[in-house]
Amino acid sequence: xxxxxxxxxxxxxxxxxxxxxxxxxxxxxxxxxxxxxxxxxxxxxxxxxxxxxxxxxxxxxxxxxxxxxxxxxxxxxxxx
Numbered sequence: 001x002x003x004x005x006x007x008x009x010x011x012x013x014x015x016x017x018x019x020x021x022x023x024x025x026x027x028x029x030x031x032x033x034x035x036x037x038x039x040x041x042x043x044x045x046x047x048x049x050x051x052x053x054x055x056x057x058x059x060x061x062x063x064x065x066x067x068x069x070x071x072x073x074x075x076x077x078x079x080x
Contacts, residue, residue: 009058014050053078 021029036043056075062068 010054013054049078
């Protein structure tokens with residue numbers, strides 16, 4: 001059940017982010033899609049980056065003063 005909730009959050013955030021980008025940055029989104037589609041390697045790398053970043057942001061929200069906060073910050077940095 002926990003895995004299902006985690007995956008639902010991951011998929012929901014991914015689709016919501018895409019919808020917001022399409023709604024508010026339509027022209028920039030179209031340009032970006034054309035560049036990404038022209039390079040399958042870039043498309044795969046971007047997709048993997050987003051999924052990994054979101055997985056860290058959802059599953060590792062530790063905001064305490066220790067080395068573990070670095071992992072959380074990296075996850076948020078990857079998706080930004």
